[in-house]
Amino acid sequence: GAVVSQHPSRVICKSGTSVKIECRSLDFQATTMFWYRQFPKQSLMLMATSNEGSKATYEQGVEKDKFLINHASLTLSTLTVTSAHPEDSSFYICSARDGGETQYFGPGTRLLVL
């Protein structure tokens, strides 16, 4: 149980385009989903907290117009990187909370912006 998927697992795009990453909880309803960014050999940096049906809460320094988050259902949250640039290249990981305190993580999406 408690499986979280992400799609795509890997994406390469041109600078200036937008990329959408999906995060799904497969066997539970996620009251809250979290989006993280991880740079090579570093820990996870929380970008935003997403609650179903309400606006995401962004961490300090994260541009909400750059990283659009939609949490339209209890099993799906999406992160859209708008007008992507090479500095947005990173590993993006989502997690989902099932109502308890534990977060279950997706496998991550590697984004490369050329």
Add this chain to the structure above:
Amino acid sequence: GEDVEQSLFLSVREGDSSVINCTYTDSSSTYLYWYKQEPGAGLQLLTYIFSNMDMKQDQRLTVLLNKKDKHLSLRIADTQTGDSAIYFCAESPTSGTYKYIFGTGTRLKVLA
């Protein structure tokens, strides 16, 4: 501050025990977690401990919690090459936001 610290590297021989340490700062944390991350993958929940416990054992894994010193450790018995990965501890403060504070991660290398 909200720093969760871990040593960066640990190298052990196959069959030995590994002990990964973590120092956290928020004494109000209700749960403390250990996650494993293999290269290019997400985080796998290994185990967690509730703050009113001192120890938890789950097969090869033993978690020790010293609340007085705010120290958490993960012991892996009979370490195997498949245990090579990055291990993150995380605390879940009782702030109502359910956000984690992650440690810096410990890279475990198991030598055959």
